[in-house]
Every structure is written in structure tokens, then in C-alpha cells.
Amino acid sequence: METLITTDHVSVKLPPVVSRAQAIADKADKTLVIVSRHRMFATVHSGMCKFYLPCPCGNFGNLSMAACNCTVEEITDWQRTMKNDNASGIVFVEGYLRWSDFVFDKNFTEAALLLFKQAYTELSLTANNVVDMSDCAAIIANMDDSAKIDACHIAEAISYRLH
Ligand SMILES: [Zn+2]
DSSP: OOEEEEOSSEEEEOOHHHHHHHHHHHHHTOOEEEEESOGGGTTOEETTEEEEOOOTTSOTTOTTSOOOOOOHHHHHHHHHHHHTTTOSEEEEEOSOOOGGGEEEOTTBOHHHHHHHHHHHHHTTOOHHHHHHHHHHHHHHHHHTTOSSBOHHHHHHHHHHHHO
16 A cells, blocks of 8 residues: 555545656656645655646646646746646645545544544645644553544644634
8 A cells, every 4th residue: 555644543545646646757767746736745855756846826837726826936936846846737626635635543442433433524724734633642541541543532632723
């Protein structure tokens, strides 16, 4: 399984569009730039793929989007970063990660995962939120001398984000 993020308690699978683009780039021995408006990708560099945030308005070069309204200076700065990495191609990634893209370890109870899934949908959590909350819930469970991460630990971890 190719992953975007892997920690002690959770890993996030690469979205299909990214793993396909990555496989093609690897075979062609090219460096590919993945541009995504989702901040969760911004710090991930995987194999021959490098991830970047889009231009400040988010629309440059993306045919399915409205026109870019950034200044020439903003676009020049944005493109310079990618040119420095000798990119051969650019892929735009849309869409959020699905809940099924998260793989949790067996320390989470069914009730914990059910509550977590609900929070992911209702609070529009990012992949980084899920990873941070998993770590936080694991710490809380440990402090409670609980072998499993249960719904109450998830609930407490979620509450810290909202403050
Ligand atoms: Zn723009």
C-alpha cells in the first residue's frame, strides 16, 4: 500500500489519481509536480512526485476552474519554486480524501472509529487533523491506562481542536 502519511496509529492511502501519476512519472524517470489546494499534501514529497499548493487564488493552469486572478508577480514566484525542482509535468489533484483512505491500527475500538468517522464528515477534517487527533487520542488512552483507544478518548481529542 502506498501511503501519503504513516504514523504509529494511522496511515493515509495515496489517492488513486496521485498513485497513478506517480507510477507514470517513476517509469518515465521524470519528476512530476502535484498541485493540490488541499493543505494536507503540501509537505509531502513522495518518490519522484513533489507536492505544491496552487497559486494564491488556486486557479492557474487548472482547466476545470475559473480564471486565475493572481498578479503576474504572484504567478512568477509560484512558478519559480517549481522550476527549481526541474519539474517535467504538473498534475492537479482535486477532491478530498475518503474515510476509507484512512487505515487505523487495531488499537481503535469500533465505537471510536464510528465517532471519528462522524467527526471527519461533520467537521470537514483534513488528513492532518485526523493524524493529529489519532495521536492525541492515543496519549489520552495511555493516560487512562486503557489498552484500547475508545470513543471517549476520540471525543476528548476532538474537543481540544475546537477550543
Ligand atoms: Zn491564481
